[in-house]
Amino acid sequence: MIAAQGGDGVVYEKLLLELLPHVRRQVAGRVGEPAERDDIVQNVLISLHRARHTYRSERPFGPWLRAVVRNASIDWMRARGRRLRHELSLEEVAEPSYQAPLPGEDALSPELEGALASLSENQRKAVELLHVEGLSVAEAAERVGVSPGALKVRAHRGVRALRALVRRDP
Amino acid sequence: MTARTAEEEIRELARDLAPVRPIPRLRSALAAAVVLGLVALAAQWLLGGPGLRAGGVGTWLTLPYLATFAGLALVALGAIGAALAGAVPGREVSSRLGARVAAFGLVLAVAGGLWGIAHGDAPAAGEDLGACLSCIGRAFTLGAAPMLLACAFIVYAAVRRPGLGTALAIAGGVALGAASVHATCPSDSPLHWILAHTLAPVAAVIVLTAPLAALLARWTRRG
Numbered sequence: 346m347i348a349a350q351g352g353d354g355v356v357y358e359k360l361l362l363e364l365l366p367h368v369r370r371q372v373a374g375r376v377g378e379p380a381e382r383d384d385i386v387q388n389v390l391i392s393l394h395r396a397r398h399t400y401r402s403e404r405p406f407g408p409w410l411r412a413v414v415r416n417a418s419i420d421w422m423r424a425r426g427r428r429l430r431h432e433l434s435l436e437e438v439a440e441p442s443y444q445a446p447l448p449g450e451d452a453l454s455p456e457l458e459g460a461l462a463s464l465s466e467n468q469r470k471a472v473e474l475l476h477v478e479g480l481s482v483a484e485a486a487e488r489v490g491v492s493p494g495a496l497k498v499r500a501h502r503g504v505r506a507l508r509a510l511v512r513r514d515p
Numbered sequence: 516m517t518a519r520t521a522e523e524e525i526r527e528l529a530r531d532l533a534p535v536r537p538i539p540r541l542r543s544a545l546a547a548a549v550v551l552g553l554v555a556l557a558a559q560w561l562l563g564g565p566g567l568r569a570g571g572v573g574t575w576l577t578l579p580y581l582a583t584f585a586g587l588a589l590v591a592l593g594a595i596g597a598a599l600a601g602a603v604p605g606r607e608v609s610s611r612l613g614a615r616v617a618a619f620g621l622v623l624a625v626a627g628g629l630w631g632i633a634h635g636d637a638p639a640a641g642e643d644l645g646a647c648l649s650c651i652g653r654a655f656t657l658g659a660a661p662m663l664l665a666c667a668f669i670v671y672a673a674v675r676r677p678g679l680g681t682a683l684a685i686a687g688g689v690a691l692g693a694a695s696v697h698a699t700c701p702s703d704s705p706l707h708w709i710l711a712h713t714l715a716p717v718a719a720v721i722v723l724t725a726p727l728a729a730l731l732a733r734w735t736r737r738g
Contacts, residue, residue, distance in 0.1 A: 352534030361525040369521075386521050394528045396673040398535035399603050412604035416675055 346400050361390065364410065368393075371414045376422070385421050392417035429498060460510040468503030475500045538672050541599050541606065548595050548661035552691040555657045556699075564653075565699040579634075580697075582627025583708045587694035589620025590716055591661075594687030598665045598680050602672035617686065624713040631705030650700055650711035654692040655719060662688025666727065670734045677735060681728040682720050689719035 349357035365386070372385045393413050400409050461469055467489075474485035475496075486496040539547075560566055568575065575581070597613030600606040665684035674680045693715040697708065 349532065350535050350537055352532055354529040354532040357532050358525055358529035361528065362522070365521055365525070383521065387524050390521060390524050390528065396604055398671075399538050399673045401537055401540065403540075404605065409605040412607065413673075416604060420675070 388421045389417040471499035472503040551660040556695040579627045579631030583624045586620045586624025590617045590690035593617030594683045598683035602669035602674040628705040628709035647711040651715045654715035657695045658689035658692025677732040678728040682724045686716045690716040
């Protein structure tokens with residue numbers, strides 16, 4: 346770390362690569378959802394980079410590293426909580442007034458089908474269940490195996506991405 | 516979800532690595548704050564301000580007076596120490612200890628004044644608002660330099676809660692100023708000691724924390 350503080354990029358890269366499994370383990374102990382761990386690990390790496398000048402050689406490295414990882418993880422989760430609350434409140438304000446199509450009726454246009462296919466698996470599933478199959482949030486969440494809040498967020502992001510795709514490709 | 520892997524992130528961080536200067540030792544930063552407080556006191560004296568409290572050893576060695584002085588000194592060291600340690604990862608225990616020392620110091624200083632009032636060792640009245648405001652103003656002035664030093668340290672380090680860090684830095688700096696004021700103030704009134712010396716750091720925290728914390732948060736984001 347002292348060499349890294351001096352600007353030695355090669356040593357720094359080696360150090361961070363060596364620390365990565367420890368960081369991943371510590372993050373895994375704090376965060377249940379595997380999908381979020383990679384985001385937090387990267388956030389921890391950036392925090393570690395920004396706080397590298399706060400390490401002093403006469404102090405033990407372990408507690409310093411654990412504190413940086415802990416603080417960065419907590420900060421990330423708090424920020425995510427704020428984002429979720431914000432997005433859910435937006436969702437409540439703009440609750441879609443959707444009616445499922447009747448059997449035999451064309452559900453989606455080919456453009457929308459294409460746009461839907463370009464979403465991530467999680468977002469596409471959430472959008473399909475809520476807005477194509479017409480399930481309730483609770484039913485859709487149960488079928489996917491996530492919390493209703495998480496499902497609403499996925500659907501909200503999916504709809505936002507769809508809207509952007511459709512606007513870009515009129 | 517993430518566009519790149521952790522390994523790619525590491526390579527990018529290492530590629531952009533710039534040398535950094537490690538933060539000073541906490542002990543050195545704390546000592547520098549105390550020295551700055553003493554320099555401010557000496558400068559004020561050289562510029563015609565009041566010297567040390569006159570009246571001989573007897574006026575110093577009363578229990579209420581000493582308790583107030585010791586309490587203010589503990590608030591200063593504890594709060595500045597807590598502010599500095601709170602900005603360094605892994606020093607949370609030191610930060611909590613400093614905050615406890617500061618809280619104990621405040622209780623001791625207030626108790627010292629109350630003891631003086633209760634036992635009537637010295638006049639409990641006769642202090643006008645002007646004298647109180649003058650002492651509070653001097654405490655703010657004498658505490659400004661150590662307070663700003665502590666703030667600069669926490670901005671340079673890795674402060675996570677700028678509001679709390681700033682409040683502690685303000686309390687510590689102004690308590691140091693108040694201890695200097697207590698050592699030079701000619702008043703024998705324990706009520707004056709409580710209102711104008713002991714409560715000066717509390718007043719400073721109430722008045723200054725919000726604007727200074729906003730400023731610090733902005734500097735921290737830029738850094």
